Amino acid sequence: MNSNPTMMPMSLAEIAQAVHGRLVTGETASNGVMATSAFSDSRQVREGSVFVAIAGERVDGHDFVAKVGERGAVAALVDHEVADAGVVQIVVEDTVRALGELARHNLERRRAMDSPFTVIGITGSVGKTTTKDLMASLLSSMGETVAPVGSFNNEIGLPLTALRVNEGTRFLVAEMGANHVGEIANLTSLVPPDIAVVLKVGVAHLGEFGSAERIAQAKSEIVKGLVPGGVTVLNANDGHVAAMSGIAPGEVLWFGLPERQTPDHMVAAENVSCDDLDRPSFDLRDAEGEHAAVKLGICGLHNVMNALAAATVAHRLGMPLDRIAAGLADVRRISPHRMAVSTIAKPEAEFTLIDDSFNANPDSMKAGLDGLIRWHANDGRQPFRIAVLGAMLELGPDERMLHEQVGAYAVQGGVDALIAVGSRDDVALDALAEAMTQGGEQAARARCTVDWAHDIDQADALVSRLATEHAGTVVLLKGSHASGLSALADRWQPLATE
Structure with missing residues (x-):
């Protein structure tokens, strides 16, 4: 993996030309100054950096232009000249668009070299970041690999990742997300993939797209954006995903679980099972019928499909099946807040935490709950299972019903306690948490308690009380980022003992 965020070295004049910008201090550009990295966060700027000033909702990067020269920046991309900045400025109409143009130019420079270079693009309603993590881990054993931190998958995060590509980079793993039709098409215009991976068309962002068909249309843009x-x-x-084979410009590879309608020649998982820590095992079969035994190092049955996608790409790029199996077993940590397991030792109680709080939609909620129910399900321990669930966003007019269904699914599945977490400051979020409790109460069993918490402090107190009363407690944290559950996970993390 490439942990050194260095792009292809460029003169300031070259950068200005690539982004169609105007150099405010032209003489500096002719003095042999070279840029070697790019950042939109002024705190990350170092010697040789280009600082990209982006005006966000809360912070305007232009406010920091005057300081980045002191940190070693050689230039700043700005949409208006900042007086007395003390650093060369390249003035453009739109700094986000200019960031994308600079990333595209950086990749064009890399592709122009004689050495091999492959861009893998990943999209889907769920699983993008985990698949990216697994794939990057596998490919890094074959060559220097650049992949985004977390889920940098939009018009800012993806170009910043592409600007970490340099002469030594062999693979770029690019995660591509979208809330609207046309967004992935824009991303592929900046970072056209050699290999496009489509994981799933689910109901995430249904409120933004309006229908599953529109979601499929948006995801298919990654296939249309492939290099020739x-x-x-x-x-x-x-x-929905399988139908995209009709627009593929070249070879199509398949992955999945064997079913009657699936192709014979695909990378498949057979004899799938999970241990009592919800870590999947399966027989990995390639399109030629060769087999290798896999035991994933991360938990979650849903991650079998993500592992298959990563294995398909790695195998296509020349990795033998046995090395893929070993590599998948070696991945024990992925991006934060994704099925991360630890033991939390509070003064009053100890419990096992399954932190899957990065984001949520109905599909991933059910997958997380399934993992909670499987936890030590067959070894006689019978842990006390608490589902701490936050609101899911962008689900459209059916959002209340979908929250009720998740609440019912949790209770019917066998959790011992459901805590739906809303917000004191956001009426809409609090109403969705209420809907989840109503769904849980309607399905409630005698042993199951259902609570509506109005913030993470209330949720924290409820978990502590229940864990004090029940030895062997295991807690699932799952919700959209706005629900604040990742902040609760961060609060508990200093108390983690493993």
């Missing part, structure tokens, strides 16, 4: 003759990698178990 590029390779398409599709989930054979998802009808």
Whole structure:
């Protein structure tokens, strides 16, 4: 993996030309100054950096232009000249668009070299970041690999990742997300993939898109954005995804669980099972019928599909099946707040935490709950299972019903306590948490308690009380980022003992 965020070295004049900008201090550009990195966060700027000033909702990067020269920046991309900045400025109409143009130029420079270079693009309603983590881990054993931190998958995060590509980079793993039709098309215009992976068309962002068909249309843009003759990698178990084979410009590879309608020649998982820590095992079979035994190092049955997608790409790029199996077993940590397991030792109680709080939609909620229910389900321990669930966003007019269904699913599945977490400051979030409790109460069993917490402090207190009363407690944290559950996970993390 490439932990050194260095781009292809460029003169300031070259950068100005690539982004169609105007150099405010032209003489500096002719003095041999070279830029070697790019950042939009002024705290990350170092010697040789280009600082990209972006005006956000809360912070305007232009307020920091005057300081970045002191940190070693050689230039700042700005949409208006900042007086007395003390650093060369390249003035453009739109700094976000200029960031994308600079990233595209950086990749064009890399592709122009004689050495091999492959861009893998990943999209889907769920699983993008985990698949990216697994794939990057596998590919890094074959060559220097650049992949985003966390889920940098939008018009800012993706170009910043692409600007970490340099002469030594062999693979770029690019995660591509979208809330609207046309967004992935824009991302592929900046970072066109050689291999496009489509994981799933689910109901995430249904409120923004309006229908599953529109979501499929948006995800299919990654296939249309492939380089000429590029390779398409599709989930054979998802009808919307499988239909994208009709627009593929070249070779199509398949992955999935064997079913009657799936292709014979695909990378598949057979004999899937989970241990009592919800870590999946399966027989990995390639398109030629060769087999290797896999035991994933991360938990979650849903991660079998993510592992298959990563394995398909790695195998296509030349990694033998046995090395793929070993590599998947070696991945024990992925991006934060994704099925991360630890033991939290509070003064009053101790419990096992399954932190999957990064984001949530109905599909991933159910997958997380399934993992909670499987936890030590077969070894006689019978842990006390608490589901701490936050609101799911962008689900459209059916959002209340979908929250009720998740609440009912949790209780019917076998949790011992459901805590739905809302917000004291956001009426809409609090109403969705209320809907989740109502769904849970309607399905309630005698042993199951259902609580509506109005903030993470209340949720924290409820978990502490229940964990004090019940030895062997295991807690799942799951919700959209706005629900604040990742902040609760961060609060508990200093108390983690493993």
